Each structure stands twice: as C-alpha cells, then as structure tokens.
Amino acid sequence: xxxxxxxxxxxxxxPHYQDEQIFKIFERVYQEHFTVVAEKIVVRPSEEMGSGFVxxxxxxxxxxxxxxxxxxxxxVISIVETATPENGVNLITDVxxxxxxxxxxxxxxxxxxxxxxxxxxxxxxxxxxxxGSETNDQKMLVHEITPVQTAIRGRxxxxxxxxxxxxxxxxxxxxxxxxxxxxxxRKRLKACFNKSVxxxxxxxxxxxxxxxxxCWVYYxxxxxxxxxxRQRMIKNIPVERRMLRNNVxxxxxxxxxxxxxxxVRVRGxxxxxxxxxxxAIGVNFGRIxxxxxxxxxxxxxxxxxxxxxxxxxxxxWKEFRNLIEYLAKSRIxxxxxxxxxxxxx
Ligand code: SF4
Numbered sequence: 001x002x003x004x005x006x007x008x009x010x011x012x013x014x015p016h017y018q019d020e021q022i023f024k025i026f027e028r029v030y031q032e033h034f035t036v037v038a039e040k041i042v043v044r045p046s047e048e049m050g051s052g053f054v055x056x057x058x059x060x061x062x063x064x065x066x067x068x069x070x071x072x073x074x075x076v077i078s079i080v081e082t083a084t085p086e087n088g089v090n091l092i093t094d095v096x097x098x099x100x101x102x103x104x105x106x107x108x109x110x111x112x113x114x115x116x117x118x119x120x121x122x123x124x125x126x127x128x129x130x131x132g133s134e135t136n137d138q139k140m141l142v143h144e145i146t147p148v149q150t151a152i153r154g155r156x157x158x159x160x161x162x163x164x165x166x167x168x169x170x171x172x173x174x175x176x177x178x179x180x181x182x183x184x185x186r187k188r189l190k191a192c193f194n195k196s197v198x199x200x201x202x203x204x205x206x207x208x209x210x211x212x213x214x215c216w217v218y219y220x221x222x223x224x225x226x227x228x229x230r231q232r233m234i235k236n237i238p239v240e241r242r243m244l245r246n247n248v249x250x251x252x253x254x255x256x257x258x259x260x261x262x263x264v265r266v267r268g269x270x271x272x273x274x275x276x277x278x279x280a281i282g283v284n285f286g287r288i289x290x291x292x293x294x295x296x297x298x299x300x301x302x303x304x305x306x307x308x309x310x311x312x313x314x315x316x317w318k319e320f321r322n323l324i325e326y327l328a329k330s331r332i333x334x335x336x337x338x339x340x341x342x343x344x345x
Pocket of ligand 1: 159198216
C-alpha cells in the first residue's frame with residue numbers, strides 16, 4: 001500500500017515538482033527504499049539496503065553501519081591529538097566528520113597528508129586496528145611516520161611467521177623452529193622451510209604454510225613486511241609509550257559528554273562538523289588555560305584572565321536573554337517589539 005502511494009506521488013507530481021529540492025529527496029527515498037516484485041512496488045528487504053541509503057529525510061549525509069554488534073546511523077567524528085609525554089600541553093590537531101559507513105583506514109588515508117602538514121615533526125602515529133591498511137603503511141613510509149597499531153583487526157595467523165629485512169633488499173623469514181632467507185618469484189616472495197623439520201614440528205597442525213614437494217612454503221609481499229612492522233611496533237617501543245592511545249579515549253569523552261546518548265543534537269555533516277570543531281576548540285582552550293595557570297607566566301596569565309572574562313560575559317548575556325524571554329512569555333514583561341539585540345561575542 002505504502003509502495004503504491006509512493007508510486008502514485010512519483011507518477012503524478014514529478015512533472016510539476018521534479019526540480020524542487022524536497023521532491024529530489026522524495027525521489028531518492030523512493031528509489032532506494034522500494035523495489036519492484038511481481039510488478040508490485042514493495043519496501044526493499046533490509047538485507048538489500050545499502051549503507052549509504054537515506055537514513056532520515058532531514059539528514060541526507062547520514063549513513064548506516066554495524067560495528068561490534070551495534071547498529072549505528074549518522075556520522076563519525078575522528079580526531080587526532082598530540083601525545084608527547086614531554087609536552088607541557090597536548091592539543092587536538094585534527095578533526096574530521098564523515099558518514100558513519102566510511103572505513104576508519106580510509107579516513108586516516110585522507111587525513112595523513114594534512115596531519116603531516118600540520119605537525120611536520122610527527123614521528124609516531126598511534127591508532128587502533130581499524131585504521132591500519134597497506135595504503136596507509138605506504139603513505140606513512142613516505143612521510144617518515146612510524147605507525148603503531150594498538151590492536152589487530154581480522155583473524156590470527158595460527159603459528160607466528162616473522163618477516164625481517166635481510167641485507168638491504170632481502171627478507172629473512174622465521175617460524176618458531178626455523179629461519180630462512182626468502183627468494184623472489186615472478187609476483188611474490190617465497191620462503192621455503194625444511195620439510196623434515198616441519199614433519200616433527202609440534203606446531204605443524206596449526207601451521208598454515210603450504211606443503212610442497214620439497215619444502216613447506218610461505219608466500220608474501222613486501223607490503224606484508226610493512227603490515228607486520230606496524231602490528232609489532234607496539235612491542236618494540238618503551239612500555240610507558242604503549243598506552244599513549246588511551247589518552248584519546250579521554251578526549252573522545254569530552255565530545256560524547258556533550259551529546260545525548262552518544263548522538264549529536266544537530267543534523268547533517270556541516271552542523272555536525274561545526275559541533276566537532278567547537279568542542280575541539282573548547283577542549284584545547286581548556287588545556288591551554290590549565291597549563292598557563294599551572295606555569296604562571298605573566299602575559300599568558302593575562303590572556304587566560306581575558307578568556308575567562310569573555311566566557312563570563314557571554315554566559316551572563318545568555319542568562320539575561322533567557323530571563324527576558326521568560327518574563328515576556330509569562331507576560332510579566334510586555335514587549336511592543338520583538339526582543340532583538342545583536343551581540344558580537
Ligand atoms: S611446521 Fe614447519 S614452518 Fe610451521 S612452525 Fe613448524 S617448523 Fe616452522
């Protein structure tokens with residue numbers, strides 16, 4: 001029934017309203033959420049729905065994603081902040097808002113050049129499993145950034161096979177019992193492990209190597225070496241730096257505490273971006289103010305006091321406006337003209 005209604009509206013109103021923005025939204029919903037079955041218009045089954053289909057007519061930028069068993073609609077805010085323990089103050093340096101179905105590694109890939117541009121001295125970038133990818137490894141190699149991945153995405157490899165650089169362009173490949181130098185094939189690199197050792201190896205049930213006539217073979221590409229480097233780096237850095245990424249979780253809380261149930265109160269990419277930039281600026285100001293107060297430098301202290309003064313004045317102004325609105329609504333204060341005083345704070 002609902003499908004037929006949509007079809008009727010589409011057929012009869014399209015000639016008159018096809019250039020109207022509202023009608024274009026209707027058309028998009030109609031095309032994406034309905035389908036033809038046995039010459040009848042029916043609601044498209046949920047398994048055929050694309051993650052980029054319209055989620056809400058008042059937020060056309062929103063998308064859909066399932067993550068860790070949760071169904072999420074809307075946008076994702078991704079932030080980057082400095083995390084150097086020696087810094088007096090660490091700041092949020094990059095904020096971006098994307099549709100929620102954008103892969104984390106794609107977001108990072110798009111931001112890497114910008115991150116390098118904004119913080120040219122960056123040496124390490126810590127991120128969780130979702131942000132790692134081969135293309136990001138290549139980009140970070142070019143920018144001389146060491147990737148540190150704090151969790152691994154995907155299944156484990158059974159027996160651990162370690163690839164290391166051997167004499168400039170070569171690779172040494174090791175399993176728990178053997179270590180061999182890889183040789184190049186036409187498309188990949190190949191490490192051949194001694195078959196007689198593999199036969200008596202206690203790990204051979206879990207080992208995913210390919211058994212061939214003369215040896216057990218492990219094929220890999222140079223990209224696999226970079227991937228292993230990224231995943232192993234967390235074990236190679238000092239213990240005190242291994243938990244650095246946890247700091248960003250505290251910063252994320254600064255964003256979510258201003259939301260309602262982890263949902264922003266605005267719609268659309270533009271307004272969500274304004275919200276995210278606003279929170280990031282506020283968080284950075286707060287950190288700078290606390291740093292200044294702690295270190296007590298005179299000029300900086302004056303800036304801090306001024307910032308507090310402006311915050312106080314703008315808060316006072318807001319309260320005053322609310323009070324006037326309340327008095328006007330409850331008819332205690334009669335207004336002949338609408339209350340309209342512009343303020344440039
Ligand atoms: S089966 Fe062979 S390749 Fe696999 S772990 Fe054992 S010795 Fe190494």
